[in-house]
Amino acid sequence: MNNPPDVSPDPAEHEEYAHNVAKHVKGYLIVGAILLAGTALTVALSYVDFGNSKTNIAVAMLVAAIKVSFVGAIFMHLAAEKRLIYRVLIFTGVFVCALFWLTYLAWYNPIVRH
Amino acid sequence: MEIPYTVNTRPDTGLWNAKVGIWLFLASEVMLFGGLFSAYIFLRLDAEPGMWPHGLLNVPVGTMNTAILIASSVTVVLAWASLKMRRFWAYWWYMLITILCGITFLTVKLVYEWPQKFDHFGAFIKQEALEKYEPYLGNHHLEEKGLAPRREITGHLHNKAALSDPNIKEYDIALDPVNADPTNPANDRPHFLYQPSTDKIAKIEKEDVEYASMFEPRHSAYFASYFTITGLHGLHVLGGVIVFTYFWLPIGSKLYKRNPEHLANRVEVVGLFWHFVDLVWIFVFPLFYLL
Numbered sequence: 401m402n403n404p405p406d407v408s409p410d411p412a413e414h415e416e417y418a419h420n421v422a423k424h425v426k427g428y429l430i431v432g433a434i435l436l437a438g439t440a441l442t443v444a445l446s447y448v449d450f451g452n453s454k455t456n457i458a459v460a461m462l463v464a465a466i467k468v469s470f471v472g473a474i475f476m477h478l479a480a481e482k483r484l485i486y487r488v489l490i491f492t493g494v495f496v497c498a499l500f501w502l503t504y505l506a507w508y509n510p511i512v513r514h
Numbered sequence: 515m516e517i518p519y520t521v522n523t524r525p526d527t528g529l530w531n532a533k534v535g536i537w538l539f540l541a542s543e544v545m546l547f548g549g550l551f552s553a554y555i556f557l558r559l560d561a562e563p564g565m566w567p568h569g570l571l572n573v574p575v576g577t578m579n580t581a582i583l584i585a586s587s588v589t590v591v592l593a594w595a596s597l598k599m600r601r602f603w604a605y606w607w608y609m610l611i612t613i614l615c616g617i618t619f620l621t622v623k624l625v626y627e628w629p630q631k632f633d634h635f636g637a638f639i640k641q642e643a644l645e646k647y648e649p650y651l652g653n654h655h656l657e658e659k660g661l662a663p664r665r666e667i668t669g670h671l672h673n674k675a676a677l678s679d680p681n682i683k684e685y686d687i688a689l690d691p692v693n694a695d696p697t698n699p700a701n702d703r704p705h706f707l708y709q710p711s712t713d714k715i716a717k718i719e720k721e722d723v724e725y726a727s728m729f730e731p732r733h734s735a736y737f738a739s740y741f742t743i744t745g746l747h748g749l750h751v752l753g754g755v756i757v758f759t760y761f762w763l764p765i766g767s768k769l770y771k772r773n774p775e776h777l778a779n780r781v782e783v784v785g786l787f788w789h790f791v792d793l794v795w796i797f798v799f800p801l802f803y804l805l
Contacts, residue, residue: 425595432587436581439577439584442799442804443577460800467796468793472789476786484529488541491541492541496544496545499552500555
């Protein structure tokens with residue numbers, strides 16, 4: 401098998417790349433601050449009486465979903481990733497939804513002993 | 515034999531191999547934690563009113579641990595960015611902070627949170643005896659307010675021998691505030707700050723108890739899922755700390771001198787794993803500590 405040698409990219413090319421990474425550093429810090437603020441918000445909202453516990457759970461999961469989106473998009477670089485990774489994640493999403501659907505079915509139509 | 519595509523990208527995928535590998539691994543991890551979360555949902559939906567506990571975990575400590583994990587996610591991405599910018603010592607320091615954050619998280623969990631739970635006691639009262647223990651449960655007050663009833667009396671167990679000795683007929687409990695003053699509106703909802711057990715002692719007769727145990731996995735579906743999910747999550751944190759330490763030790767600097775991009779890619783891979791661990795905790799924290 402003839403693979404190209406694994407060497408670092410061209411120095412000039414790398415310098416430009418490093419410059420781009422440097423521009424992202426501030427973004428990472430901002431996302432970190434957003435996640436900390438999101439945590440404080442999650443705690444605060446859990447003590448707000450929304451009338452029933454289901455609404456409290458929905459609100460907390462909404463905040464968690466927003467936080468997870470930031471982690472995925474920025475920290476895990478999913479905002480700009482190759483197509484193969486997205487394909488893997490779409491498959492994962494389908495299977496995990498199927499798993500939760502099975503749980504729902506089991507709860508909705510439980511096996512009971514008569 | 516030289517492992518191919520550790521730095522350069524494969525022409526067909528446009529990615530270096532380890533990146534494809536870690537994402538496939540993370541996909542399997544999603545299914546692993548997905549199964550556990552789906553079990554959590556199932557158990558919670560199936561719990562009878564009053565049988566899913568609230569306010570048993572220490573919220574400020576959980577919040578602090580969440581902040582620690584978020585901070586470590588920031589430092590690991592900064593460590594990777596430092597390598598990309600060829601600033602090795604910045605990488606070294608960020609990596610050290612990440613490792614310390616991971617160790618702090620685990621220490622808080624294993625030395626403080628879990629032992630505190632193992633030392634706490636709860637007794638679920640039989641349906642027919644609920645009225646007898648009304649002064650500790652306050653269910654009439656809860657019913658008036660349209661809130662879920664209480665079935666459990668919790669606190670510090672003075673006579674631990676009662677758990678195993680059938681000749682001891684009652685549990686002596688230093689009550690938690692919620693059972694010491696159950697009709698106080700301040701106890702209708704969980705507190706933010708941890709409330710230690712009071713000096714008020716209650717004697718609970720064993721024949722009135724449906725089930726009693728320390729706050730261990732067998733205590734309830736809640737603690738079974740709490741210890742399973744946080745335990746598995748803790749193992750992931752430990753795994754991440756071990757790999758981070760490996761790259762932080764001189765082996766990392768040797769690899770950096772040989773091929774800095776290779777080290778950057780390896781740190782990116784373990785960083786992706788670490789962010790996933792953070793991501794799982796973002797759901798664990800509200801589900802167990804707050805809701």
